[in-house]
Amino acid sequence: MNILFIGDIFAAAGRNMVTEHVGPIVAEHQVELVIANGENSAGGFGITPQIAEDMLSLGIDVLTGGNHSFDKKEIYDYHDREPRLLRPDNYPGGLPGKGVLTGTTKLGTPFAVINLQGRAQMSSIDCPFQAADRILASLDPAIKIRFVDFHAELTSEKVAMGWHLDGRATAMIGTHTHVPTADSRILPGGLAYQTDAGMTGPYDSVIGVEKEAILRRFLTGVPTRMEAARGGAELHGVVITADPKTGQASAIQRIRAIR
Ligand SMILES: [Fe+2]
Ligand SMILES: [Fe+2]
Numbered sequence: 001m002n003i004l005f006i007g008d009i010f011a012a013a014g015r016n017m018v019t020e021h022v023g024p025i026v027a028e029h030q031v032e033l034v035i036a037n038g039e040n041s042a043g044g045f046g047i048t049p050q051i052a053e054d055m056l057s058l059g060i061d062v063l064t065g066g067n068h069s070f071d072k073k074e075i076y077d078y079h080d081r082e083p084r085l086l087r088p089d090n091y092p093g094g095l096p097g098k099g100v101l102t103g104t105t106k107l108g109t110p111f112a113v114i115n116l117q118g119r120a121q122m123s124s125i126d127c128p129f130q131a132a133d134r135i136l137a138s139l140d141p142a143i144k145i146r147f148v149d150f151h152a153e154l155t156s157e158k159v160a161m162g163w164h165l166d167g168r169a170t171a172m173i174g175t176h177t178h179v180p181t182a183d184s185r186i187l188p189g190g191l192a193y194q195t196d197a198g199m200t201g202p203y204d205s206v207i208g209v210e211k212e213a214i215l216r217r218f219l220t221g222v223p224t225r226m227e228a229a230r231g232g233a234e235l236h237g238v239v240i241t242a243d244p245k246t247g248q249a250s251a252i253q254r255i256r257a258i259r
Contacts, residue, residue, distance in 0.1 A: 001109055001244050002029050003147060005173050006036035006237040007180065010201025010208040011044045011228035017200050017235040021257040022059050029239045032105045034059055035113055037149055037175045039066040044208050044228040046071025049078040052085050062086065062101055064115040066151035066176050067122060088117035088151055090131035100135055102143060109244045111145040118152025129164055136168050144247030148172040158195045166191040170242045170249050173197050178207035180236045180254065190248025198236030205229030233259045
């Protein structure tokens, strides 16, 4: 089976790329399961119920999140109503939503999607490595297809998580840095790995934000108002080929669509 994962959808530019390209990519690669990170889909900061509905209606089966998951207050209640919207599971207890979804694809393949967040140079939430162990141990062994979106800043933490999961999950793809990495590979235990999928959004920007404001911030050290950029829209992600009987991946291919 083929799984499509789309990196952080950023603002209108990213949403438009999803609208235009998801259908053709799914058809071309005969994709059975579509997962996308939506943490920046509302103007770059968070996600709203309406945007989540729109993205789910375009053929995305599961939306993952990250440090921006709770930026919009209207999303709190929605998390408890819509299990297809995930947020990192290793946030402290008491927050709405979950970081794990189990389900069955249209073709009948059982799957699990897991969303975790790193702690290196990010807020110090619960340990993602121990959370991964706990979640994997809790899954029905019949669920072989196990996809992990690890939302983290440091390449080293992501690489370490890849080795931690190898042999126990189908894929671990990183998100959050918004820059696609060229290290896609299959680890010895059958894990499809890439440090970062890259952003789906405006690349005439500094990781999605208008470059003038960010440059002013770097040049002056003074806080500036951050607005989502519009130009240079690209879609980035990966297509993973995996065996539903074993859960092992056999191929990973980087996907890039340009307007
Ligand atoms: Fe992001
Ligand atoms: Fe992020």
